Amino acid sequence: xxxNKKKVVSPKSIFLCLFLSLSSVAPEAxxxxxxxxGDSLVDNGNNNYLATTxxxxxxxxxxxxxxxxxxxxxxxxxxxxDLISEKIGSEPTLPYLSPQLNGEKLLVGANFASAxxxxxxxxxxxxxxxxxxxxxxxxxxxxxxxxxxxxxxxxTRDLVNKALVLITLGGxxxxxxxxxxxxxxxxxxxxxxxxxxxxxxxxxxxxAHLYELGARRVLxxxxxxxxxxxxELAMHSRNGECAAELQRAVNLFNPQLVQLLxxxxxxxxxxxxxxxxxxxxxxxxxxxxxxxxxxxxxxACCGQGAYNGIGLCTPASNLCPNRNLYAFWDPFHPxxxxxxxxxxxxMTGSTEYMHxxxxxxxxxxxxxx
Numbered sequence: 589x590x591x592n593k594k595k596v597v598s599p600k601s602i603f604l605c606l607f608l609s610l611s612s613v614a615p616e617a618x619x620x621x622x623x624x625x626g627d628s629l630v631d632n633g634n635n636n637y638l639a640t641t642x643x644x645x646x647x648x649x650x651x652x653x654x655x656x657x658x659x660x661x662x663x664x665x666x667x668x669x670d671l672i673s674e675k676i677g678s679e680p681t682l683p684y685l686s687p688q689l690n691g692e693k694l695l696v697g698a699n700f701a702s703a704x705x706x707x708x709x710x711x712x713x714x715x716x717x718x719x720x721x722x723x724x725x726x727x728x729x730x731x732x733x734x735x736x737x738x739x740x741x742x743x744t745r746d747l748v749n750k751a752l753v754l755i756t757l758g759g760x761x762x763x764x765x766x767x768x769x770x771x772x773x774x775x776x777x778x779x780x781x782x783x784x785x786x787x788x789x790x791x792x793x794x795x796a797h798l799y800e801l802g803a804r805r806v807l808x809x810x811x812x813x814x815x816x817x818x819x820e821l822a823m824h825s826r827n828g829e830c831a832a833e834l835q836r837a838v839n840l841f842n843p844q845l846v847q848l849l850x851x852x853x854x855x856x857x858x859x860x861x862x863x864x865x866x867x868x869x870x871x872x873x874x875x876x877x878x879x880x881x882x883x884x885x886x887x888a889c890c891g892q893g894a895y896n897g898i899g900l901c902t903p904a905s906n907l908c909p910n911r912n913l914y915a916f917w918d919p920f921h922p923x924x925x926x927x928x929x930x931x932x933x934x935m936t937g938s939t940e941y942m943h944x945x946x947x948x949x950x951x952x953x954x955x956x957x
Contacts, residue, residue, distance in 0.1 A: 619678040620954075621697035621747050623803070624669045625724050626756035628703030629921065632669055633660030633683040634719060635703045642704035642715040647903050648890055652911055652924060662703060664889065664911045665924035669699060669754060671931040676752060676951065684727050685719075694735050697751060700724040706761035707791050710774075714764070721757060725797055732802070748802035750954070752947075755798070756866075758811045758845070761787055762837045763820075763920075780833075784840040788848055795852060799860060805950060807862050807934065808849055810842040812870035818888040819919035822897030828886050842867050846943065853944075862950065863943045869933045873915050873926060880929060885915035889923060 624630050628642065636645045636659075644650075649658035652665035660683065661667045673680045681699040682689040689698060702719035704712035709720045719727070736744040766774045766783055778786060798806060814820065815834035824831035842865070849861040877885040889908040890901035899905075901918040908914055917923040922930065933941045935948050945953070 619696075620676060621695065621751035622669070622673055622676065622678055622681050623697050623728065623748075623751055623753045624681060624699040624701050625721065625728075625754070625798070626701045626809075627705050627760050628662045628701075629759070629809075630667060630669050630699070630754060630756045631660065631662065631683075631701040631703045632667060632681070632699045634685045634699065634701060636660040637683070637685040638702070638717045638719070640704070640715050640717045642702075642712070642718055644703070644901075648901065648905070648907055651907075662918065662921040663924055663927065664917045666927065667924075668756075668927050668931055669701075671927055672752070672754060672934065672947070675931065675935055675947065684731065690734075691738070694731070694738065695747065698728075698731050700727050700731075701756070704760060704764065705757070706759075706765060707757050707787050707794065708761055708765060708774075711761045711765040714768070721794055725794070725801065728798075728801055745802060749804045751803070751805070752950075753798065753803045753806040754809075755795075755806060756809045757791065757794070758787065758841060759814055762811070762814055762834060762841075766837070767834060780837060781840060784837065784844060787841065788844045791845065792848055792852070795848075795861060799852075799856065804858075804860055805862070805954065806860055807864050807947070808845070809864040809866040810845050811838050812866045813874055814838050816870075816874050816885075817920050818886065818891065818895040818897035818916050820897070821886055822894040822919070825895075828895075838867060859944055862945065862947075864934060865937075865941045865943070866930070868941055869930045869937075870922070870926075873929060877915055880915075881912070881925070882915045883913045887914070888916045888919050889914040890918050895919075 635643050644662045645658050645660055647658060670680045679696050681697045682693060684698045684700045704715035704718045705720055706712060709722060712718055732744055732748060766772060774783060813830060815831035820831040820834055821828060846863050849863050852861050853859050873880040873882060874885045886895055888896035889911050890905045892898050892905050896906055897919040911923050912925045914923050915926045935946060937946050
């Protein structure tokens with residue numbers, strides 16, 4: 589009877605058991621890495637590690653985050669990179685300067701962004717110590733060397749080639765450079781149309797360098813309606829109208845940026861650079877805030893003075909009780925709710941918002957290759 593109870597185990601069964609036991613201890617397939625470059629719209633804490641005035645490391649920043657503490661994000665909660673990470677099924681990227689970014693965490697990607705920077709290295713000089721875009725790209729090269737020491741050069745190259753990249757630059761080149769003060773050095777050097785041409789030529793070098801470093805899917809945001817942010821309304825507006833010269837600058841810059849991305853893609857022979865129309869994304873809720881659940885798009889939730897647009901967001905600032913009802917968190921930056929609307933457009937927006945394709949299409953396309 590006992591012999592009859594014994595089961596015959598076939599070689600196939602042994603192989604199957606071995607496969608299942610090995611797969612149970614093997615690491616899961618990595619989600620695609622995510623790299624972020626740019627300014628305060630996408631900085632998630634690098635400036636916390638720098639001696640700079642461009643910081644978001646104290647209350648009430650982060651008031652609506654899981655920890656309810658300031659993390660260096662210029663938001664009441666999550667920012668665009670956090671929300672994109674959610675959409676692609678990845679952990680949020682750590683700031684490159686964070687001591688926690690080591691070992692396997694490097695394989696998630698990294699955020700190199702630094703509040704205050706621009707396309708030009710002289711942009712944001714008043715903030716003293718920030719990571720200029722040339723330094724961000726140098727850190728990206730260093731990052732790849734660190735990862736290669738972990739997983740080898742070939743796998744590192746594969747990780748970078750398959751990664752998603754976000755770069756957000758340009759706004760500070762106007763707000764914190766050309767228009768920073770009357771008769772600024774750059775405004776004396778260039779008429780506005782010529783300045784925009786100069787910016788685009790410099791941006792071309794940055795994007796070409798990013799491609800040389802292995803980036804193959806790059807979301808490039810244009811600038812939002814800079815003249816309509818609470819800080820600019822406080823300085824230039826009498827009746828809530830957007831600042832005309834800043835709007836003129838944006839309307840010169842964004843179309844030329846789109847043309848640049850199309851030209852680069854044509855040269856490369858592939859849709860490497862994806863244009864994200866931040867102007868249209870923002871303008872939707874700036875012109876009709878109620879349609880998106882906001883009570884206002886003119887007054888910042890946190891600030892002081894006209895439109896809560898004067899100075900920085902600090903513990904002494906006016907603070908709205910419900911951040912979900914405000915399009916702008918502080919004088920310059922969208923609230924988390926507004927960021928979610930923007931990232932939704934990244935994911936599923938028509939070609940008016942994302943050209944030549946949106947992020948959902950990119951994910952579907954890349955999963956088959």
